[in-house]
Amino acid sequence: MKKLISLFIVAAMLAAVLVLATGCGKKTRSLADIKASGKLVVYTEAGFAPFEFVSGGKVVGVDVAICGEIAKAIGVELEIKDVNFDTILGAIKSGKCDMGAAGITITDERKEEVDFSAPYTTSKQYIVVAADNTTVSTLGTMAGLKIGVQQGTTSDFIISDAIDGTEDDDGKHVKGELEGTGATVSGYKSPNDVVPLLLSGKIDVLVTDKLPAEMIAKNNADTLKCFELFYDDGTATDESYGVAVAKGNAELLAVIDTVIAQLIADGKIDEYIVYYSNEVTADE
Ligand code: GLN
Numbered sequence: 001m002k003k004l005i006s007l008f009i010v011a012a013m014l015a016a017v018l019v020l021a022t023g024c025g026k027k028t029r030s031l032a033d034i035k036a037s038g039k040l041v042v043y044t045e046a047g048f049a050p051f052e053f054v055s056g057g058k059v060v061g062v063d064v065a066i067c068g069e070i071a072k073a074i075g076v077e078l079e080i081k082d083v084n085f086d087t088i089l090g091a092i093k094s095g096k097c098d099m100g101a102a103g104i105t106i107t108d109e110r111k112e113e114v115d116f117s118a119p120y121t122t123s124k125q126y127i128v129v130a131a132d133n134t135t136v137s138t139l140g141t142m143a144g145l146k147i148g149v150q151q152g153t154t155s156d157f158i159i160s161d162a163i164d165g166t167e168d169d170d171g172k173h174v175k176g177e178l179e180g181t182g183a184t185v186s187g188y189k190s191p192n193d194v195v196p197l198l199l200s201g202k203i204d205v206l207v208t209d210k211l212p213a214e215m216i217a218k219n220n221a222d223t224l225k226c227f228e229l230f231y232d233d234g235t236a237t238d239e240s241y242g243v244a245v246a247k248g249n250a251e252l253l254a255v256i257d258t259v260i261a262q263l264i265a266d267g268k269i270d271e272y273i274v275y276y277s278n279e280v281t282a283d284e
Helices: 002-021 031-037 062-074 085-093 154-164 191-200 210-219 250-265 268-278
Strands: 039-044 052-055 058-060 077-082 114-116 121-123 125-130 146-150 184-188 205-209 224-228 239-241 244-246
Touching (some): 031 250, 052 062, 052 077, 085 244, 125 191, 125 210, 154 184, 191 205, 191 224, 210 268
């Protein structure tokens, strides 16, 4: 009886380990699984126009158009789910979705968690401030200010590093440009959430990617303006967006890369950017 009980305990522990290792019982779907289910499940954060936003009650935008072409190439329906940006990579890893498409910047840290498609467009960090602001220009000029970012994004990482400092390869602290100045960073679901706070003066600066910043400035032309973020040594940021899939999901990634290469060759990505920046308005 004792033997049986210990056998049972070992079996239960093994099962628990398996469930944990595969991400709570769900697993990454292969291309064949996706085809069989008839739908491609994509997670995004729909507050990032022109890449993804809600218009006419539906999530649309550059990334959604790209994903539509990927779904078409696979021969399935596209299912888009709007989630917090900082949960997308985890959802890909645990198999809750097949892909992440959310203007996701390809970074070395993220490459340790997921696989990325070839880059489909580039971006830079931008600053959004009140139209009459005369003090903010480079990163260093944000000393002591209240800075808003989208949680878990490259904007968040850059500002948090500037405020907290970083560590070099020997583990030595490297002082950040904003460290000790009293500058603070607050994270929000979407850059749009920072707009009312900027307008009321609760937040001094919004840092976000170029096209979303330009969109926000355009929609608030009387009150806000935007410009590129430069470090105080004159260097700027340079980012590339990719579609993310689970590590090792090579068949799915191959389809995505083929579609993206074709879209770039046909000038479609630029067309989508112009269209979703100018022709489609986000719901209030
Ligand atoms: N490109 C930025 C990042 O990957 C922001 C993306 C987004 O907010 N949707 O962190």
